Each structure stands twice: as C-alpha cells, then as structure tokens.
Amino acid sequence: MKPTRNAAAMLLAAATALAPHAGQAQQAGVHRTGLQRHDLSIPGWEAIQVRVDIDPGMTAPNHRHPGEEIIYVLAGSMEYQLQGKPPVTLKAGDVLFVPAGVIHSAKNVGHDNASELATYVVEKGKPLVELIK
Numbered sequence: 001m002k003p004t005r006n007a008a009a010m011l012l013a014a015a016t017a018l019a020p021h022a023g024q025a026q027q028a029g030v031h032r033t034g035l036q037r038h039d040l041s042i043p044g045w046e047a048i049q050v051r052v053d054i055d056p057g058m059t060a061p062n063h064r065h066p067g068e069e070i071i072y073v074l075a076g077s078m079e080y081q082l083q084g085k086p087p088v089t090l091k092a093g094d095v096l097f098v099p100a101g102v103i104h105s106a107k108n109v110g111h112d113n114a115s116e117l118a119t120y121v122v123e124k125g126k127p128l129v130e131l132i133k
Contacts, residue, residue, distance in 0.1 A: 076114025
C-alpha cells in the first residue's frame with residue numbers, strides 16, 4: 001500500500017506544479033491544461049506550456065500575461081484581438097506572437113472545438129493570466 005500512496009503523492013505534486021497559477025480562473029467554454037513548466041537559464045524566469053481548448057462560439061476574454069506568449073494553433077479557427085491591432089483569424093498550423101503585457105482575447109469562430117498550444121516566457125511568481133474587465 002505504501003508504494004501506491006507514494007505514487008499518488010508524486011502524481012498530485014506533478015499536477016500541482018503544472019496547474020495554472022492562483023487567480024487564473026477557468027472561463028466558461030475555455031479549458032486550460034498545464035503541460036510543462038521549467039526554469040530558464042535566465043534567473044527568475046520560466047517557460048510554461050499550456051493547451052487551451054475553446055468551445056465553438058466561446059471567447060477567452062480580454063487578458064494579459066507577465067511575459068511573452070507564443071501561440072501555435074492546433075485545431076479549429078480562432079480570431080485573436082490584440083490591443084491596438086486589427087483582429088486576425090488563424091487556423092490549425094498558424095502561429096502568433098503576443099508581446100508581454102499586451103491585452104488580447106481569442107474567440108473560436110469555427111463550428112468545432114479550437115485548440116492552441118500556448119508557450120509563455122514569464123517572470124516566476126507572477127500570475128500567468130490577468131483578466132482585464
């Protein structure tokens with residue numbers, strides 16, 4: 001029984017390490033799955049990868065990040081609105097760079113689920129997502 005308890009504790013620790021930072025609530029129709037988190041060679045910085053799935057017609061509302069976001073669209077069709085720029089619609093295989101602190105949103109404009117791989121290069125200890133009202 002002890003090996004099972006140890007394995008469960010290790011899985012819980014891994015899930016906690018990949019979980020979104022506190023204050024990063026899930027919005028209806030937007031599903032975030034933490035994939036990996038690693039310290040960078042630059043002290044105080046880390047790289048985080050998250051899969052973001054957005055239901056048809058749903059929007060990840062205006063938000064920003066404490067560092068850069070590199071987006072790779074995995075499936076579907078999404079419209080991204082970056083502050084001060086015209087909206088851009090991307091499909092599977094397309095990429096987008098979001099500079100640090102830029103307010104942006106993403107909307108699934110297709111008829112099926114849409115997914116992206118979001119890679120963040122951010123300062124450690126800051127909330128990954130700040131919702132903007």
